[in-house]
Amino acid sequence: MLVGGVPIGGGAPVSIQSMTNTPTRDAQATLAQIHELAEAGCDLIRVAVPTKDDTAALGQIVRESPVPVIADVHFHFRRAMEAVEAGAAKIRLNPGNISDRRHVLDVVEACKRRNVPIRVGVNEASIVERRDAVARSVELKQLAGDYRREMVELMLRKLTDYVEIFRQACFDQLVLSVKSSDARLLIAACLAVGERFDYPLHLGLTHAGPPETGRIRSVAALGALLSQGIGDTIRISYSAHPIEEVLDAKELLCSLGLRARTEPELIACPTCGRIQVDLVDLVQRVRRRLAGIKVPIKVAVMGCVVNGPGEAEGADVALSAGNRQGVITVQGRHVCTVAECEMLDVLYEQCVEFAERVRNGQAELSEALRYGANSAGPSSSKRG
Numbered sequence: 001m002l003v004g005g006v007p008i009g010g011g012a013p014v015s016i017q018s019m020t021n022t023p024t025r026d027a028q029a030t031l032a033q034i035h036e037l038a039e040a041g042c043d044l045i046r047v048a049v050p051t052k053d054d055t056a057a058l059g060q061i062v063r064e065s066p067v068p069v070i071a072d073v074h075f076h077f078r079r080a081m082e083a084v085e086a087g088a089a090k091i092r093l094n095p096g097n098i099s100d101r102r103h104v105l106d107v108v109e110a111c112k113r114r115n116v117p118i119r120v121g122v123n124e125a126s127i128v129e130r131r132d133a134v135a136r137s138v139e140l141k142q143l144a145g146d147y148r149r150e151m152v153e154l155m156l157r158k159l160t161d162y163v164e165i166f167r168q169a170c171f172d173q174l175v176l177s178v179k180s181s182d183a184r185l186l187i188a189a190c191l192a193v194g195e196r197f198d199y200p201l202h203l204g205l206t207h208a209g210p211p212e213t214g215r216i217r218s219v220a221a222l223g224a225l226l227s228q229g230i231g232d233t234i235r236i237s238y239s240a241h242p243i244e245e246v247l248d249a250k251e252l253l254c255s256l257g258l259r260a261r262t263e264p265e266l267i268a269c270p271t272c273g274r275i276q277v278d279l280v281d282l283v284q285r286v287r288r289r290l291a292g293i294k295v296p297i298k299v300a301v302m303g304c305v306v307n308g309p310g311e312a313e314g315a316d317v318a319l320s321a322g323n324r325q326g327v328i329t330v331q332g333r334h335v336c337t338v339a340e341c342e343m344l345d346v347l348y349e350q351c352v353e354f355a356e357r358v359r360n361g362q363a364e365l366s367e368a369l370r371y372g373a374n375s376a377g378p379s380s381s382k383r384g
């Protein structure tokens with residue numbers, strides 16, 4: 001299916017989503033953040049539309065956004081109708097939060113008319129029945145014992161009920177999601193959904209927390225699923241500026257060969273007792289210097305001149321620093337040894353020069369020499 005111009009599922013490359021955290025009714029602030037996120041690699045952007053003022057701003061946001069805009073609707077079906085009218089490329093809807101089934105069907109009809117896909121999903125945090133006390137007690141009893149297994153069953157049951165609503169309305173432009181903040185539960189639930197349904201799957205570990213801790217849980221869950229070909233679009237969600245989500249999602253996809261790198265990959269030694277330089281500071285300075293280079297060269301920064309050059313094997317350009325000097329190699333070939341105060345500038349010059357040669361077809365990336373065509377990605381999800 002197409003969300004705006006972005007294909008999802010059916011073998012398309014896994015796309016990256018994020019969500020703005022500006023008030024959507026402030027179109028200028030929201031658009032500024034969308035441009036920032038798109039520049040960082042975000043393919044699809046989701047905006048919350050809790051009020052009529054938010055959907056009123058959506059038309060301008062849709063027109064001026066560099067990437068397709070998804071409207072995130074929680075409770076009010078009218079917001080969904082207004083969002084479709086404003087040109088949203090996709091709607092995220094939770095039928096369980098809209099009490100009148102006819103209202104859900106109104107949204108489905110509006111989306112059908114405009115060929116707008118809908119994401120429906122279930123979330124562990126809100127899945128146990130709240131309104132019906134008897135049903136709630138039955139569901140809570142079922143969860144006792146093997147919580148994860150029973151929760152996956154419950155999620156599947158609810159999702160199946162939701163999908164049935166759309167199936168009966170002859171609407172097949174669906175993206176599914178199951179969310180949890182527990183990595184093991186999320187993996188089990190997504191595998192089960194992947195087996196049962198043939199709709200594109202949105203992956204995300206919800207309520208991950210700050211990047212410092214949420215990053216590990218998110219990558220553990222999403223990496224396990226993506227490496228098995230499960231997942232068509234992803235959102236890493238942090239309690240932080242959304243740019244962190246996009247940068248980490250991009251690195252995850254690049255690491256798994258699901259997206260081609262477009263910028264330098266920085267590797268660095270883990271440091272040990274042989275260290276001869278403040279490597280932690282040096283790596284950060286190199287990272288900032290490389291930011292403007294738009295060729296995916298592999299750059300290594302090593303902490304001693306004895307073992308560094310050998311351990312930088314596989315890098316395009318390497319700096320081994322120590323004893324107040326820096327040894328610079330390009331694809332294993334010694335280029336020069338310079339004083340410590342010059343090594344950052346010389347490394348940068350060598351990186352720019354090598355990137356230029358790659359761009360002109362005069363040199364090949366080490367990655368391509370090692371892995372051939374398989375190095376560049378993207379390989380797509382196997383699910384449709």
Ligand code: SF4
Pocket residue numbers: 269270271272273274275276302303304305307308311
């Ligand atoms: Fe230790 Fe040198 Fe290897 Fe860094 S490059 S881990 S300092 S031996």
